Amino acid sequence: MRKLLKSFKTEIHPTPEQKCKINKTIGTCRYIYNFYLSQNKELYEKGESFLSGKSFSIWLNQEYLPRHPEKGWIKKVSSKAVKKAMEDGCTAFTRFFNHQSGFPKFKKKEKSDVKMYFVKNNPMDCLCERHRIKIPTLGWVRIKEKGYLPTTKDGWVIRSGTISRKAGRYYVSVLVKLPDSKIVNDAKEGIGIDLGIKEFAVLSNRTIYKNINKSAKIKKLEKQLRREQRKLSRKFENLKKGEAAQRVNLRKQKQKVQKLYHRMDCIRTDYVNQTIAEIVKTKPSYITMEDLNVKGMMKNRHLAKAVASQKFYEFRMKLKVKCEENGIELRVVDRFYPSSKKCHCCGRIKKNLKLSDRIYQCDCGYVEDRDFNASLNLRDAKTYKTA
Secondary structure (H helix, E strand, O other), rough: OOOEEEEEEEEEEEHHHHHHHHHHHHHHHHHHHHHHHHHHHHHHHHHOOOOOOHHHHHHHHHHHHHHHHHHHHHOOOOOOHHHHHHHHHHHHHHHHOOOOOOOOOOOOOOOOOOOOOEOOOOOOOOEOOEEEEEEEOOEEEEOOOOOOOOOHOOOOEEEEEEEEEEEEEEEEEEEEEEEEOOOOOOOOOOOOEEEEOOOOEEEEOOOOEEEEHHHHHHHHHHHHHHHHHHHHHHHHHHHHOOOOOOOHHHHHHHHHHHHHHHHHHHHHHHHHHHHHHHHOOOOOOEEEEEEHHHHHOOOOOOOOHHHHHOOOOHHHHHHHHHHHOOOOOEEEEEOOOOOEEEEEOOOOOOOOOOOOEEEEEEOOOOOOEEEHHHHHHHHHOOOEOOO
């Protein structure tokens, strides 16, 4: 028996007043995050000690704001959301100190993903019905997809959540406590997954998932995106030259580009979700995949765009969650494991194998598709780590 937490994300339809509150809160959180980063940067240049999120909150409320009454608008939004922005900044610095990421970057307006955080403070907060959800400081907000979020009447408890804004649309993501469950998986066979660019995923059971970016739908949207980007670029160039350009039209064109990006991202994400669901439905005892060096692959300017659009990291993280829910062991093989160069029949390693060689031919007479051979080697790998 174990307790699980699961997140649900869906689009909402806030009223104009609620949109105004959300935009103000998101703007304030962005300001506080950047202010926290700048303060620590100044302290570092002076040689003083680092200011944690909790210490910064005390200094901001007890010293800074009383001396700067013009900054009183910070107090007019949700205090929990502002506090979360400080915690996010502290987490970013902690990851930097532990050599897990680079130096924290300032969040830019309308470019960085800043969210409005809310938490369940009392029993009357975070209530959810079929068509609406109650959010602190906002009240009842309509949900676009009715019946998707777990309702309070069924015994589900929403602990916390966030509201995000993307391409003029608003989304709510809630963290829900799942009821206790006992998962038993009696399967004996496993599956090896070889991720790639030509085909998105090749499984050891000969199932092939094609690259969604080669579909007619994505290619059509990319063609539209190129046209809209050229229009946006011309408007910016005219603005630089001093010619008359209306700011409203510039903003409209920018939102057109954002909507196209967002639509393509949703199509790719949906394809990843469908692929994972189909793989998990086969109920294997374990799933083995390779620890891809995505950061290194992105350095190749010829492959960077193709690699980024495949969403390898998102696939791995979502597959890990699904495996935990269904009692499936997720194995991750080292990135230096020669899955493509190793012969599945005799075990010989072909060192001179090129990327253009799509058919694997071994001296022992074994001939097979390169990606399928790699998936078989991943399935039968003896050295791995559990994700």
